[in-house]
Amino acid sequence: MVPPAGNGRGVLRDLTFARHPGFRPLTLDLHRPDTEEPVPVIVQLHGGGWRAGSRAVFTAGTSDAQTFELITAQGFAVVAADYRLSAEATFPAQLDDVDAVIDWLGAHGAEYGLDPDRIVLWGVSAGATLASLAGLRPRDGVRGVIDWFGPSDLFAMAKHTEAVEAPGESREDQWLGAPVGSVPQLARAASPALVAAAGAVPFHIAHGLADDLVPPAQSQALADALSAAGVDVELHLEPGAGHFWKDAADLGALFDRAIAFARRVTGSGADALAG
Numbered sequence: 001m002v003p004p005a006g007n008g009r010g011v012l013r014d015l016t017f018a019r020h021p022g023f024r025p026l027t028l029d030l031h032r033p034d035t036e037e038p039v040p041v042i043v044q045l046h047g048g049g050w051r052a053g054s055r056a057v058f059t060a061g062t063s064d065a066q067t068f069e070l071i072t073a074q075g076f077a078v079v080a081a082d083y084r085l086s087a088e089a090t091f092p093a094q095l096d097d098v099d100a101v102i103d104w105l106g107a108h109g110a111e112y113g114l115d116p117d118r119i120v121l122w123g124v125s126a127g128a129t130l131a132s133l134a135g136l137r138p139r140d141g142v143r144g145v146i147d148w149f150g151p152s153d154l155f156a157m158a159k160h161t162e163a164v165e166a167p168g169e170s171r172e173d174q175w176l177g178a179p180v181g182s183v184p185q186l187a188r189a190a191s192p193a194l195v196a197a198a199g200a201v202p203f204h205i206a207h208g209l210a211d212d213l214v215p216p217a218q219s220q221a222l223a224d225a226l227s228a229a230g231v232d233v234e235l236h237l238e239p240g241a242g243h244f245w246k247d248a249a250d251l252g253a254l255f256d257r258a259i260a261f262a263r264r265v266t267g268s269g270a271d272a273l274a275g
Contacts, residue, residue, distance in 0.1 A: 011068075012112070017081065018100035023088060026097055028104075029055055030112060031068045031078040040118035040143075040266040041109065042071055043101055044080045047125030047244070049171030050094065051087060055080040059124045059148070060244040066251060074259050075268060077114050079105065083130065090177035091190050098134045106141065118266040122146040122258065125214065125243065126171070132192035132222065136200045144265035146258045147205045149214050149243060152193035152222035154180050160215060193218070196225035202232035204261035206254060208241025234261065 011031050018026040033039055046053040047060070058067035058080070071078050083097035102119065109116035119141045123131030128150025135145035151157045154172045158180040161170045167179040172187075180187045188194045203226055207219035216237055223235040236257055241248035248254060262268070 017104035018097060020084070020089075023084060026082045026084070026100065028079050028081040028101065031072050031080070032113065033072040033075050033077060035075065036113070038110065038113055038115040039075060039077050040120070040262070040268050041105060041114050041116070042076050042078045042120050042122050042146075042262065043098075043105075043131075044078055045083065045098065045121065045123040045127030045130050046080070047123075047127050048085075050091075050126045050129075050175040051085050051171055053085075053126070055082055061246065062251070067255070070252075070255055071259065074263075076120075076259075076262060077112075079114075083127075086171070086174040086177075091175050091186065094130050094175075095133055098130055099139070102134075102139050102142065117141045118143055118268070120144045120146060120262045120266060122148075122262075123150055124148045125150055126175075129190070129192060132203070133190070133195075135203065136192060136195055136197065138199065138201055142201055144202045144204065144261065145200075146261060147192075147203060147219065147222065148245075148258075149207045149211055149216075149219065150192070150222075151214050152191060152218045152225075154187040154191045155184075155194075156218065156221070157214070158187075193221040193225045196222065196229050196231065198229045198231065200226065200229070200231045202261075202265050204234050204236075204258055206236040206238065206257065208238045208243065208245060208248065210240050210247065211243045213243040 013029045014027045016025045016027050081101045083094045105116040121131035128147040131145050132147050157172050173179045205219045207216040223233050226233040
């Protein structure tokens, strides 16, 4: 792998970080701030119910200027990464893909001006579930998790969707490869609120109180479980906001809270914010 010339601001697209026999290569986009110093890294995991979505969009209805560029302006690099979707592979393959991103950062991050010892996992919706599960089994370099409106208890989610989706058709069923109730051990392992334990990295959780796709009770349950386990956790519930922050009064303030958390857990002070 040949690193780019210099480490200035810009976006490098379609960098391959993993190859699984029988699957498409998994790639990432690297958004870099304008600095020569090694920078902390946000690993961004997209939403889409584990069956759709794209790393090209941070969260639905937002622009690059509101998201990727906002974060890099604060001195962080953003690695927006693919993972295998549920039609390609079922759980826990997606967690293996998150591990592969972290491994890639450890092996190649320094070549791109990144600090692989200061990583924050930032997931949106289904991607937040992956980020949370990864944060519950700490890896070297991972300092925290930002969970935006992610499902945390697949059993409760199954009850939420059973009135409108037949068994085997929900996003959770398809992710597991079987109806949630038929594979309880697997469903539990895929539910961050049910496997939260001491030793996890710090969490920042945010959810819209008007979210009817993933109920805010999902984030409350995860925050409660983490707190009970003695994990550093902060929870913000946004009045009037739906899924993907639909109708949120101030998207910028939601980003500000998340970035402030990322600064705290990575030790990124004012000197890291130039550019």
